[in-house]
Amino acid sequence: MHSSARFLIEFGGIILGLGLLGRFAARFRFSPIPLYLLAGLAFGEGGLLPLGASEEFVAIGAEIGVILLLLMLGLEYTASDLVSNLKTQYPAGLVDAALNALPGAAMALLLGWGPVAAVVLAGVTWISSSGVIAKVLGDLGRLGNRETPVVLSILVLEDLSMAVYLPIVTALLAGAGIAAGSLTLGIALGVAGLVLVVAVRWGRHISRFVSNDDPEKLLLVVLGLTLVVAGLAQQLQVSAAVGAFLVGIALSGEVAEGAHNLLAPLRDLFAAVFFVFFGLHTDPASIPPVLLPALALAVVTATTKIATGYWAARRAGVSAKGRWRAGGTLVARGEFSIVIAGLAVTAGIEPSLGPLATAYVLILVVLGPLTARYTEPVALSLTHRLRGPERPKDPPAEGEAAVAEPHEVSRS
Numbered sequence: 001m002h003s004s005a006r007f008l009i010e011f012g013g014i015i016l017g018l019g020l021l022g023r024f025a026a027r028f029r030f031s032p033i034p035l036y037l038l039a040g041l042a043f044g045e046g047g048l049l050p051l052g053a054s055e056e057f058v059a060i061g062a063e064i065g066v067i068l069l070l071l072m073l074g075l076e077y078t079a080s081d082l083v084s085n086l087k088t089q090y091p092a093g094l095v096d097a098a099l100n101a102l103p104g105a106a107m108a109l110l111l112g113w114g115p116v117a118a119v120v121l122a123g124v125t126w127i128s129s130s131g132v133i134a135k136v137l138g139d140l141g142r143l144g145n146r147e148t149p150v151v152l153s154i155l156v157l158e159d160l161s162m163a164v165y166l167p168i169v170t171a172l173l174a175g176a177g178i179a180a181g182s183l184t185l186g187i188a189l190g191v192a193g194l195v196l197v198v199a200v201r202w203g204r205h206i207s208r209f210v211s212n213d214d215p216e217k218l219l220l221v222v223l224g225l226t227l228v229v230a231g232l233a234q235q236l237q238v239s240a241a242v243g244a245f246l247v248g249i250a251l252s253g254e255v256a257e258g259a260h261n262l263l264a265p266l267r268d269l270f271a272a273v274f275f276v277f278f279g280l281h282t283d284p285a286s287i288p289p290v291l292l293p294a295l296a297l298a299v300v301t302a303t304t305k306i307a308t309g310y311w312a313a314r315r316a317g318v319s320a321k322g323r324w325r326a327g328g329t330l331v332a333r334g335e336f337s338i339v340i341a342g343l344a345v346t347a348g349i350e351p352s353l354g355p356l357a358t359a360y361v362l363i364l365v366v367l368g369p370l371t372a373r374y375t376e377p378v379a380l381s382l383t384h385r386l387r388g389p390e391r392p393k394d395p396p397a398e399g400e401a402a403v404a405e406p407h408e409v410s411r412s
Helices: 003-027 034-042 055-075 077-110 114-128 132-141 149-172 178-209 215-235 240-250 251-282 288-315 320-329 334-348 351-388
Strands: none
Touching: 003 034, 003 055, 003 251, 003 320, 034 351, 055 215, 055 240, 055 251, 055 334, 077 114, 077 149, 077 288, 114 149, 114 251, 114 334, 114 351, 132 149, 132 320, 132 334, 132 351, 149 288, 149 334, 178 215, 178 240, 178 251, 215 240, 215 251, 215 288, 251 334, 251 351, 288 320, 288 351, 320 351, 334 351
């Protein structure tokens, strides 16, 4: 068969299959990410139907998918919002990093993978899935709950941390020495700081320059600018994803809203291609040997995420029910865990890291919506059993007014 015809058939089949999988997931109200990963496993080496002609194009599409994911993430926040979150919620961010990154690093060291793989796996277990969690909050009708700002603040801090974390990982995976790695990190931090300053002081002017009433021109300018900045960032040995994230932060107001609406379908398309691409580079036969460590890591980090959310919500003065809801909501891992693992897979530092990350994400992207829904009732039920039935209070003494017990009203 002619190569171009084979490419069209293969790539068209991939897109059609992803669309059907997405519809299936939407019908049963769960994230399509595990289905996309499974599709990649089916089409990769050792799968049911390995790809040929379209693999190179899928690789390029996957890179664009990562860039669009980070761009859209940046569009969600303004520079002033980021500064405010850093000032008020940084203790929760530090607790989140300590409780959830350390188990991943420890697992990598226990498996004998070395310090570089430990840094990578720490990021995989640290970052929650903003996309999955946002969908879960909407599905459960919790967007107006008191604990939701706490959850969103933790997600914002995790997303912000990628601007520092990704350059470190990129330098380590490239095998750069201490001097080169420090230079790379210094450049990344300098660029990030410069963009934040420019966005705070001149963000309106930048948005006005990019703004256009014609959706076509706005789409072309924003997408072109993002790809150029991402390419320049990569040329400077800084992650292209970081460059895209900073472009998103620099845009605000109506431009950000308009760009978000225009780019959302493209983001979803290329992000789905990225998950397939990650699955393509994971041999299904390599997952069973790492399934037990992945399951153990999933159990541990699900527990630490619940503890993180509970602590942060308690610090914010949220009720006991809201604390458990916040913790259960944060469990899901997804797109950014795969992005981080994908960097390591491309660098080829540890063959088993990709399969472990795939199994880990598959477990938690399925478990996350369940913990969001059931952590609160299960925890309160266990607490009630441990405390035992409440003893009836003695009636008030004669001449003494009965005082009503304060009760807690919780929004669910």
